[in-house]
Amino acid sequence: xxxxxxxxxxxxxxxxxxxxxxxxxxxxxxxxxxxxxxxxxxxxxxxxxxxxxxxxxxxxxxxxxxxxxxxxxxxxxxxxx
Amino acid sequence: xxxxxxxxxxxxxxxxxxxxxxxxxxxxxxxxxxxxxxxxxxxxxxxxxxxxxxxxxxxxxxxxxxxxxxxxxxxxxxxxxxxxxxxxxxxxxxxxxxxxxxxxxxxxxxxxxxxxxxxxxxxxxxxxxxxxxxxxxxxxxxxxxxxxxxxxxxxxxxxxxxxxxxxxxxxxxxxxxxxxxxxxxxxxxxx
Numbered sequence: 555x556x557x558x559x560x561x562x563x564x565x566x567x568x569x570x571x572x573x574x575x576x577x578x579x580x581x582x583x584x585x586x587x588x589x590x591x592x593x594x595x596x597x598x599x600x601x602x603x604x605x606x607x608x609x610x611x612x613x614x615x616x617x618x619x620x621x622x623x624x625x626x627x628x629x630x631x632x633x634x635x
Numbered sequence: 636x637x638x639x640x641x642x643x644x645x646x647x648x649x650x651x652x653x654x655x656x657x658x659x660x661x662x663x664x665x666x667x668x669x670x671x672x673x674x675x676x677x678x679x680x681x682x683x684x685x686x687x688x689x690x691x692x693x694x695x696x697x698x699x700x701x702x703x704x705x706x707x708x709x710x711x712x713x714x715x716x717x718x719x720x721x722x723x724x725x726x727x728x729x730x731x732x733x734x735x736x737x738x739x740x741x742x743x744x745x746x747x748x749x750x751x752x753x754x755x756x757x758x759x760x761x762x763x764x765x766x767x768x769x770x771x772x773x774x775x776x777x778x779x780x781x782x783x784x785x786x787x788x789x790x791x792x793x794x795x796x797x798x799x800x801x802x803x804x805x806x807x808x809x810x811x812x813x814x815x816x817x818x819x820x821x822x823x824x825x826x
Contacts, residue, residue, distance in 0.1 A: 556715055563708040567701055574697040577824035587825045594820040598813060601704070605711040606809045611649040615656065622660070626667045626817070633674045634825065 562604045569593050587634050591627050598623060641799065651806025652799060659810045662776075666769070666814050670821045673765045677826050680761075687762035688826040690755060695746045696823040699739050700815060706735025707812045710805045717791070717801055726791050729784060732808065736781050743774055766822060773814050780808045 573593045576586060602619050603609045609616075641648055649656050677684035709732040716725035750756075750763075757767045783804045790796025 556712070559708055559711050559715075563704060566704045570697055570700045570704065573820060573824065574693050577693060577820075590820050590824050594816055597704075598816045601707060601809060601812050601816065605707050605812075606806060607643070607650040607711075607714075610643040612644055612646040614646050615649045618660070622663060622667075626671075629671055630674055630821070633671060633678070 559604060562600050566597055566600055569597050573597075587631065591630060595623050595627055650802055652803045655803045655806045659806065659813070662810060662814060663817070666772075666817055669765070669769055670817060673762075673769070673821065674826070676761055676765070681826075683760060684762045684826045687755075687760060687766075688823065690750075690753070691766070691823050692746060692749075693823050695742055696819050699742050700819050702735050702739040702742065703812045703815050706732050706739070707809050709735060710808050714798075714802060714805050717796075717798055722791055722794060726788065729788050729791065733781055733784050733788070736777055736784070736808075736811075739777060740774065740781075743770070762826075769818055769822065773811070773818060776811050776814065780804075780811050783807060 573590055576589055576593070599620075603616075608619060641650075643650055647653050651659075709728045713725045713728040713732060716722075716728060755763050755766075757764055787796055787801055787804045790800070
């Protein structure tokens with residue numbers, strides 16, 4: 555069991571709880587969609603780079619994953635605002 | 636365990652294999668387009684979508700996220716143990732991976748049962764049509780993933796599984812996490 559993976563799991567769980575808490579207090583935060591999507595994007599990247607070991611892969615795959623996330627989040631933010 | 640050295644830095648050999656990554660991107664793009672369509676639709680009647688979204692149980696959604704993430708962690712550990720040729724430990728962690736998937740399905744079934752009892756079926760409104768289709772297709776992916784993992788478990792026990800195959804199965808399983816990480820915030824939180 556890799557220590558780094560245990561830390562990653564801990565961060566992922568904390569971020570999940572934070573996301574749920576933020577959404578329950580949505581009226582207090584003006585930029586709630588931005589915060590929730592930001593936290594979810596971070597979780598996505600942690601899974602892809604640490605658990606799926608994409609950090610070891612060719613830069614092409616890293617660029618394509620990050621590009622996908624940027625495009626998806628931007629479209630969602632534009633449509634939702 | 637048949638173990639061969641793979642040069643992951645080669646563009647044609649990402650961890651899990653190039654075909655699996657093409658599949659992962661196709662899935663992510665498909666679910667991504669469906670989620671964007673959901674948000675675009677919500678602009679036609681924001682109040683209806685917001686009220687419908689509030690009918691979903693955020694705690695169930697968050698718990699399911701934790702189940703899938705923990706399962707993904709055990710999957711990563713399984714692959715790590717196989718690379719160390721610890722087949723017994725790998726088999727144990729693969730069982731824990733499948734347990735995470737089963738817990739996800741159990742909670743999802745409970746959520747579906749409660750929603751059906753409350754009358755929120757596929758045709759209730761546009762939001763619930765999206766909810767049932769998106770989560771339903773995701774559940775099918777989890778079920779397929781569990782079947783693949785069962786085959787891998789059999790292969791590990793018989794020491795006939797190749798590391799590349801286990802890595803490809805792991806990539807498929809992680810893909811289920813990734814899809815859920817997109818579905819959860821959009822369906823349960825931001826509308």
